[in-house]
Amino acid sequence: MTQVFADISMSLDGYITGPNDSVDNPLGDQGERLHEWVFGLKGWRARHGMEGGRESRASELMEEAFSRSGSFLMGRRMFDAGEQPWGEEPPFRGPVFVVTHRAGAEIAKRGGTTFSFVTDGIEEALRRAKEAAGEKDVSVAGGAAVIQQLLAADLLDELQIHLVPVLLGGGVPLFAALPGLRELEPTRVIDSPAVTHLRLRPARRADPTR
Amino acid sequence: MTQVFADISMSLDGYITGPNDSVDNPLGDQGERLHEWVFGLKGWRARHGMEGGRESRASELMEEAFSRSGSFLMGRRMFDAGEQPWGEEPPFRGPVFVVTHRAGAEIAKRGGTTFSFVTDGIEEALRRAKEAAGEKDVSVAGGAAVIQQLLAADLLDELQIHLVPVLLGGGVPLFAALPGLRELEPTRVIDSPAVTHLRLRPARRADPTR
Numbered sequence: 001m002t003q004v005f006a007d008i009s010m011s012l013d014g015y016i017t018g019p020n021d022s023v024d025n026p027l028g029d030q031g032e033r034l035h036e037w038v039f040g041l042k043g044w045r046a047r048h049g050m051e052g053g054r055e056s057r058a059s060e061l062m063e064e065a066f067s068r069s070g071s072f073l074m075g076r077r078m079f080d081a082g083e084q085p086w087g088e089e090p091p092f093r094g095p096v097f098v099v100t101h102r103a104g105a106e107i108a109k110r111g112g113t114t115f116s117f118v119t120d121g122i123e124e125a126l127r128r129a130k131e132a133a134g135e136k137d138v139s140v141a142g143g144a145a146v147i148q149q150l151l152a153a154d155l156l157d158e159l160q161i162h163l164v165p166v167l168l169g170g171g172v173p174l175f176a177a178l179p180g181l182r183e184l185e186p187t188r189v190i191d192s193p194a195v196t197h198l199r200l201r202p203a204r205r206a207d208p209t210r
Numbered sequence: 211m212t213q214v215f216a217d218i219s220m221s222l223d224g225y226i227t228g229p230n231d232s233v234d235n236p237l238g239d240q241g242e243r244l245h246e247w248v249f250g251l252k253g254w255r256a257r258h259g260m261e262g263g264r265e266s267r268a269s270e271l272m273e274e275a276f277s278r279s280g281s282f283l284m285g286r287r288m289f290d291a292g293e294q295p296w297g298e299e300p301p302f303r304g305p306v307f308v309v310t311h312r313a314g315a316e317i318a319k320r321g322g323t324t325f326s327f328v329t330d331g332i333e334e335a336l337r338r339a340k341e342a343a344g345e346k347d348v349s350v351a352g353g354a355a356v357i358q359q360l361l362a363a364d365l366l367d368e369l370q371i372h373l374v375p376v377l378l379g380g381g382v383p384l385f386a387a388l389p390g391l392r393e394l395e396p397t398r399v400i401d402s403p404a405v406t407h408l409r410l411r412p413a414r415r416a417d418p419t420r
Contacts, residue, residue: 178377181240181243196406
């Protein structure tokens, strides 16, 4: 059955960007520090059309996430920040559904990536992403708001946090705006030299509307 | 050489208490969820005069922390919250230095625990704790403010975070009020069934006053 999973890098103090993030500075100050661990990996480089790189458990994790993804879900802000840097051949290579208030025609890029803009809410966007994923899974690309909405609505099956041992002192928190106790079950912990990869299964709540 | 280490349980969203913490509710709402993992451990129970309990890697970690501690450092608020529940035979069994603005006579309890109140700042409290520790290490018992001050002044040699896979949605953040990028080096990661134990070494900063 199609699983909905999110994979995201977070600082030890809980941020997914550095301070002072904006459209022009989407990672925030020093936010690139959260992503350095992936740039040298063979799995990441191959997906981005580059040769070489390290083979490691972290690289395998990256390849695992890419290969299970039949479609992608992301917020508008992430699309706006990424559109330019991703270029003409974005790394998704599959259908991407963008949750937004602004309608727009589908954009098709080289390599199989399409961006569809869904204006009738996250649940509808997720329904379409699941349909497009077929036998594969839906990868939630972010940002924090989308992950929070899915967690709050009990729609996320798996959360993989790449915990980077750095304190950023500010930025966009992954978990803000989620009142009430939520339990998660660790299903796998992998310790790579510079990052701890925590795979968690959010517990279903008796009443997700509370 | 005497090491200064802190050992603390933190939620996945970065809190060391639940929301609405106060002197009467020192752990905050649902904050006890952060500490459940220790209550059943043999090492913790033995230290608190109770028999039985589970032997596990987590229990060994607890015993390791107890046995290396020659003295303790804590904030006033932690002392105020703990004094009653710790009772006549507190689990420290050694000299405890309390950083405070209120002077007070030393309190001696059964089992070797003494509480000394240090009013001339955290560095002086640490100096006295190091002296008292002898060949052993100084255990920083908390709370967040003391750990933050030590981190900010580059005085913490080791931080062990017991990461509990729960979202509390509010409370006292472990890392608030620490501006600027800080790097930490993971030196050990242990995955016990319900908690991930991360041991980190804070990087020394070129200029800790910045």
